[in-house]
Amino acid sequence: MAARDDGFLKTSAALDTATKVVILAGGLIASLALMAIASVLPQIDHALARGPGDHMLVKQLVGAVALAMVVGASTVGFLIDRFGIRPVLIAAAALYALAGTAGLYLSDLHSLLVSRLFVGVSAAAIQVACITLINTQLEGVARARWMGLHISVAMFTAIFAHPIAGALGEISWRLPFGLYALGLVLIPAALRLQASAPDALGSASAQAERRTLPGWFPFRYLLLAFAIGTLALMPSVQVPFLLREKGLIRPSAIALVLTADSLAGAMMAMLYGRARTHISAHAAFAFSFATAAVGLFIAALAGSIAMVIAGLLIYGLGIGWFVPNLMTALSSRVTPVHQGRAAGIVKAAHFLSAPVAVAMVEPLARSYGPSGTLYAASGLAFGCLIVIGWRYLRQHRQQ
Template identity: 30%
Template sequence: MTNSASLADAPRIERDAAVNPVTGRTAGSVQGILLLIGSCLPVLGAVLLAPILPTLTGVFASVPGSEALVPLIVTIPALMIALIAPFAGAIVDRVGRKRLLVVALIVYAVLGTAPLYLDSLPGIVLSRVGVGITEAAIMTCCTTLLADYFVGARRDKYFGLQTVVTSLAATAFFVIGGALGANGWRTPFWLYAVSLLLVVPVALLIWQPRMQKTGADRAKLPPIPWRALALPLIVSLFGGLMFYSLIVELPYVLAGLGVTEVSTIGAVTAAASLATAIGAILFRWIARFQARRLLPLALGLGGVGLVIVWFAPSIPVAIIGAVITSFGNGILLPTLLTWAVSGLAFEQRGRGTGLWTGFLFFGQFACPLVLLALQAPLGSLPAALGALGIASLVIAVALAFGLARSTASPDSASAPVPAAH
């Protein structure tokens, strides 16, 4: 596989066409929308149940170890995505994208709604482990199919929209989770059944991008280009820390500045989500500047915003910092995804996407732990966020100089490589 050609040098048909090279079928907005909706499902595990955590703590207070087990109801799916997504990517490359996606959507609903009838806290946590596994499969399949169906400017558009819809979905699910939780702690789990509404449309309108190889040929999948993929994966791990830092911690920062009204916290969180969406929407038009320019920009904005939050003397200044960081994060995620997967051949794309998803979600899972570890010596949460911001600025500068000088820059890894037929 050759990664030496830049995206600008790729043939126009490779950059702009959306016709599958084997089947000749053209993916359109219907397929794109279905895959974007599917990409929102893993967000449920992160935010839907956060508003009911205090209630769950009270319900299971008498259960030994509940102090550790109750938070796992929210965090364990992200850890499972981080651990399982690379394996899901290997399955995707061997057995096909569509088959795994349909099965995962069904199992997701079964396991996601399991707490409706489970009374055991360990049993609920175990069901959440299963939810995380299905989320890994769904996210990997949806992202891989977006990369399969679309190339060039259309791929940039959908990668940006994926960040937009998941960011807005996170805000919506947080509000919905709180509203449903007012009717009982089990009620929010009904929302996991929504995946069943996607099963039939996915079965009818999503197709496997190419004929599967025979069993003998499947064992001969081309190896992952680790040398080209290693740096994107490492930066994506840090990107996961950056992206989820304010999603997780912004309410606590506002509380430290004296904000106690839930409506105010919700409004500020919504403003940050909107900034993320705007950054992701813009990616479609700025993607031509490629990762070697966009990564330093996105990480630089994220770092500046967190430093502003650190030193913010008032709520309006903290909001400005949060908006700047969120805008940078909106650019960051689609840039990282494009950098990581667009240089992969078809037979490598599932595994590459799975690895990227795993590294990103491990960053999400580790985010509160890293900030807690920083908070102890630095003395406050804003200082911990500021330290993360400084690290982001340092990485931005290193990437700006290192990638510009390297012959293996993101530009050289950004050309879509036609799959061998």
């Protein structure tokens, strides 16, 4: 399982500065979309929840963003083909900043939820465009390296966003919404991109191939993306409530605890490209699921805040490789003309997992508390580890 994939070591043309900035800034924006308000969810619940159903709506302020990302991810490939990457990025960045900052002044929970949907659509459009840039302009180690950097920027953003958002939340739960104005920084870099859609993605032959989706798309990646999305987001929604049970009330303190998994994950994502020169995609997935399962189990079982942090650190070692390994493995399974659409479809499944998981585990959370949901997530990670091991053994026997 540790052997490197055949043909993985390849050379690629260097990226221009504008493309590098877009790829890295896109990671920042994707992370803020989901993480900026996580630490103030209990305060929003106290301020805006008026009935039993409203408590669920508050949690969906994070989950609904992921639901809207499904729409953005599944449609952006077609928009890029029609209008080009540059106008799509500019429009998405402007919408992201406008909708994201709506929480500074909206006082109606339902209106706030609608604004979060626009945040999700625009964030997904930006992220899929970044992934398409990586997968169409790079290959081999260079592709893995930049995919890892894209994800590491997202995770480092979460590290800084949590304490900053927590400090702002100490003043008012509204202030963390101001962080979404950072989406505007993407516009100058996007203006410098070439004003054309990728030729391969817009050709007549590519359009013909797209009409036969079952013939080229590896559908098992949808299930894999759904599982990864569940494992990546559900703990970020449940951990603040777990910490509140442990006696940690202040948003700034909760935000600092949430940085534990982000720090470990960001460091691992930075090392992903180097690691893939020595191990296969199967081995990278096995490591990720194993560490995520162990870390979540420890956090759920923890009797103290220190043990929760320890579990999150181990969990973070796994999540750092989840998305870069998913997207680079996918890129090797499809042709260049399908990279954009494949990335959009898989990211749509990845984003869909979040709101579905939040809704599905809510009865479990009510009956067994947030620790019960973490036990369930740990079981999911162990199950995925078993499937990955089984697939590797089956392929090894066939060879």
